[in-house]
Amino acid sequence: MTVLRSGERVSAGVAEVLSATPAPPSRSRRMSRRRAATAATPYLFLAPGLVLFAVTVLYPTLQAFQMSFFDWKIVGSATSEFLGLDNYARAFTDDHFWLALSNSGIYMVLTVAPQIVIGLGLALLIQKKSPTQPLFRVLFYLPVVTSWVVVSFLFKFLFSDGGLINFALGDLLHVTNGDTAWLADRWTGLIAICALGVWKGIGWSMMIFLAALQGVPQALIEAANMDGANRWQRFKVVTVPAIWPAILFVTVMLVIGGFNVFISVYLMTGGGPAGRTDVLLTYMYEQAFNNLDFGYGSAIAVILTIMVFMLSVVQMKVFRDRNGGGAQ
Amino acid sequence: MKRSTIIAVAVAATVAVSAAGCSTASEAEGTADDPVTLTFWGAYGNGGNSTQAEVLNDTLIPSFEKANPEIKVEYVDIPYDDLLKKLTTSAAGDELPDLVRADLGWVPKFADLGVLVALSDEMDNFQELADATYPGVLSTNLYDGKYYGLPLDTNTRVLITSQEALDAQGLDAPPATFEEFAAGADALSDSGMQVFADGGLGAWNISPWIWSGGGAITDDEVTTSTGYLDSDESVAAVQMLVDLYANDQISNGIIGNAGATSTSEGLPGGNYANILDGPWMNGIWSEQFPEFTPIYAPMPAGDGGSVSVVGGEDIVLTSTSEHKDAAMKFIEFTQSEEFQMALVPTGQLTVISALGDQQVELLPYLELFTDQLATAKARVAIPQASEVDTILNEALVPAFEGTVTVRDALTSAAQKIDELLAEE
Numbered sequence: 001m002t003v004l005r006s007g008e009r010v011s012a013g014v015a016e017v018l019s020a021t022p023a024p025p026s027r028s029r030r031m032s033r034r035r036a037a038t039a040a041t042p043y044l045f046l047a048p049g050l051v052l053f054a055v056t057v058l059y060p061t062l063q064a065f066q067m068s069f070f071d072w073k074i075v076g077s078a079t080s081e082f083l084g085l086d087n088y089a090r091a092f093t094d095d096h097f098w099l100a101l102s103n104s105g106i107y108m109v110l111t112v113a114p115q116i117v118i119g120l121g122l123a124l125l126i127q128k129k130s131p132t133q134p135l136f137r138v139l140f141y142l143p144v145v146t147s148w149v150v151v152s153f154l155f156k157f158l159f160s161d162g163g164l165i166n167f168a169l170g171d172l173l174h175v176t177n178g179d180t181a182w183l184a185d186r187w188t189g190l191i192a193i194c195a196l197g198v199w200k201g202i203g204w205s206m207m208i209f210l211a212a213l214q215g216v217p218q219a220l221i222e223a224a225n226m227d228g229a230n231r232w233q234r235f236k237v238v239t240v241p242a243i244w245p246a247i248l249f250v251t252v253m254l255v256i257g258g259f260n261v262f263i264s265v266y267l268m269t270g271g272g273p274a275g276r277t278d279v280l281l282t283y284m285y286e287q288a289f290n291n292l293d294f295g296y297g298s299a300i301a302v303i304l305t306i307m308v309f310m311l312s313v314v315q316m317k318v319f320r321d322r323n324g325g326g327a328q
Numbered sequence: 329m330k331r332s333t334i335i336a337v338a339v340a341a342t343v344a345v346s347a348a349g350c351s352t353a354s355e356a357e358g359t360a361d362d363p364v365t366l367t368f369w370g371a372y373g374n375g376g377n378s379t380q381a382e383v384l385n386d387t388l389i390p391s392f393e394k395a396n397p398e399i400k401v402e403y404v405d406i407p408y409d410d411l412l413k414k415l416t417t418s419a420a421g422d423e424l425p426d427l428v429r430a431d432l433g434w435v436p437k438f439a440d441l442g443v444l445v446a447l448s449d450e451m452d453n454f455q456e457l458a459d460a461t462y463p464g465v466l467s468t469n470l471y472d473g474k475y476y477g478l479p480l481d482t483n484t485r486v487l488i489t490s491q492e493a494l495d496a497q498g499l500d501a502p503p504a505t506f507e508e509f510a511a512g513a514d515a516l517s518d519s520g521m522q523v524f525a526d527g528g529l530g531a532w533n534i535s536p537w538i539w540s541g542g543g544a545i546t547d548d549e550v551t552t553s554t555g556y557l558d559s560d561e562s563v564a565a566v567q568m569l570v571d572l573y574a575n576d577q578i579s580n581g582i583i584g585n586a587g588a589t590s591t592s593e594g595l596p597g598g599n600y601a602n603i604l605d606g607p608w609m610n611g612i613w614s615e616q617f618p619e620f621t622p623i624y625a626p627m628p629a630g631d632g633g634s635v636s637v638v639g640g641e642d643i644v645l646t647s648t649s650e651h652k653d654a655a656m657k658f659i660e661f662t663q664s665e666e667f668q669m670a671l672v673p674t675g676q677l678t679v680i681s682a683l684g685d686q687q688v689e690l691l692p693y694l695e696l697f698t699d700q701l702a703t704a705k706a707r708v709a710i711p712q713a714s715e716v717d718t719i720l721n722e723a724l725v726p727a728f729e730g731t732v733t734v735r736d737a738l739t740s741a742a743q744k745i746d747e748l749l750a751e752e
Contacts, residue, residue, distance in 0.1 A: 073441065074420040074441065075441050076420070078441065156586060156587065159587055160587035160588075161585070161587045161588055161589065162589065163587065181585050182587055183587035184580045184588070269584075269586050270586060272584030272585075273583045273585060273725050274583070274584060274721050275718070275721070275722055286718075289412070289413055289416060290714045291712065291715055292437060
């Protein structure tokens with residue numbers, strides 16, 4: 001309170017000083033200079049972040065965009081041949097590009113929904129204050145902060161031929177013979193990679209939902225309760241609309257993250273066997289860094305960027321429309 | 329003085345100074361008081377194997393510097409997995425070191441980028457040095473009619489088995505021919521042991537079988553693959569492996585199952601009867617499986633004899649080096665008996681054919697590798713060598729799985745390799 005009052009006093013003081021200052025022309029000049037300074041303030045605060053963004057994100061992005069139109073030679077002295085849209089045309093006729101794209105899509109579909117559903121379920125389960133709540137919160141969040149490299153090797157080990165998954169399914173549960181070569185096939189390989197993605201991501205969506213659930217108006221829930229709404233109806237009519245922005249945010253972020261899967265695929269299967277578990281980014285990496293075909297690699301990256309951007313726009317539009325309808 | 333005169337003098341002075349700077353940079357020869365420093369990148373210390381880097385840093389480089397006081401050599405050790413990426417980004421940023429110990433598959437790639445000096449043009453005694461090395465490993469430096477490096481160390485793959493495996497197959501000696509190899513597999517059925525395992529179907533993996541079977545990946549001039557990779561001999565060699573795979577006698581690690589037991593664990597563990605691997609395995613097993621005694625044998629012979637694949641590293645000089653003469657002195661030093669023999673005990677096979685016997689005296693188990701090297705061949709030395717690996721893998725995996733015939737797989741792979749060769 002003291003701070004506020006002293007602040008008021010200061011501004012009042014400034015006003016007094018200003019009103020007491022004679023000579024209108026110089027005053028207006030000083031005012032405009034002050035106004036200019038005030039207007040510049042937010043930009044000055046933004047500047048360091050913007051500069052960092054421009055240097056580390058914007059410039060490389062634009063450079064990659066430029067590279068995608070060339071048979072790009074990485075050495076400065078060599079001349080890169082301009083190919084126009086050839087790299088893009090090549091991508092669209094490249095079977096392996098489509099395979100990698102569909103694998104990215106499959107990963108996205110198989111990981112986004114479970115992360116939302118399980119993440120929300122966990123958030124609902126542990127939102128009530130209880131002595132064990134912090135423990136569970138930490139346990140579920142732990143995978144999120146663990147290094148991708150470490151957990152990728154862990155899952156590769158779990159899903160290896162003599163790994164724990166085969167032991168559990170075969171020797172313990174007798175569901176399979178216990179000799180599934182998970183990482184030797186496209187579909188089982190993708191299942192293993194998706195399992196890691198879901199396990200590692202649940203904690204993150206849980207935390208966002210947990211925060212959003214704090215914001216659900218208690219009064220509305222009580223009112224619904226009084227009107228005789230059951231638990232499911234309360235969840236559907238009160239909770240979901242209230243946390244809708246969080247669901248939108250989580251979905252958009254997970255879709256983007258799903259298309260950007262790289263480390264787990266690279267380390268668990270290396271895209272194998274014969275590139276069948278390649279996703280767009282592992283394929284891009286192979287083209288750029290193994291084959292030194294930076295032009296084609298960049299074209300793949302640009303296509304991915306455009307796709308993710310368009311998907312995000314569509315999602316936001318769909319969600320906004322639904323939210324509007326729901327609120328009425 | 330008029331203003332324009334002052335400017336002219338200033339400009340002249342600047343030009344003179346920078347010109348002097350240039351000439352110092354390009355012709356720097358160094359003196360004992362003011363030596364030039366060569367930077368040398370390599371992955372000698374890869375996998376925590378400090379002995380190689382130690383020999384280089386503590387014995388070889390000091391010895392070279394003593395003989396050449398006007399030159400200092402700074403060796404920078406980079407993990408193998410990062411080296412190619414680092415070289416690529418450094419090439420893009422014009423920040424390459426003077427010398428690089430490059431995997432032999434990378435030499436054509438970097439020569440193609442124009443960042444390497446053609447040693448066959450620049451070194452007066454190149455031919456003499458080149459003639460002293462094994463032809464297979466020397467050929468990995470050839471790109472577009474010129475040699476861009478000299479062999480530094482080499483290795484090859486031989487058959488490695490165990491007494492347990494020989495007993496299980498009822499053999500007195502390791503399989504010497506394709507027939508004995510396949511017969512061993514029959515004896516192993518239902519034993520839980522597979523006759524063979526490998527970690528992929530790239531050129532490093534499949535070439536020894538194709539060459540030993542009398543086939544080839546391309547013609548000798550590396551102009552076409554059709555007629556060679558899809559020849560009857562190549563098809564028959566691969567077909568033998570495919571048949572074994574169909575009978576569950578080859579581990580699915582060969583089609584890229586990242587979850588399969590690795591060859592280095594599976595041989596001592598009794599999962600696999602035979603693997604093909606290099607001289608470095610001795611050190612790995614003595615640490616991880618001290619009880620295990622590997623038995624080394626030549627690559628089984630088919631109609632083409634016993635032919636394995638050359639591996640190793642070459643030393644290359646970058647075109648941005650400011651001390652080319654000094655760097656070439658160091659390259660010459662790497663071809664000396666002193667340099668070559670000092671690294672033999674650390675698991676580096678010499679590239680100088682005349683030192684082969686001396687190497688075997690030092691480490692008897694290397695005899696087999698030395699003999700195998702006499703006939704070993706190099707993989708296709710083109711800038712897109714990694715794409716050849718991808719083509720072979722993607723064509724052969726379905727053949728192993730039985731969804732296409734071996735001949736169709738090799739025919740389509742040959743066509744794709746032809747397309748790559750046509751880009752040359």
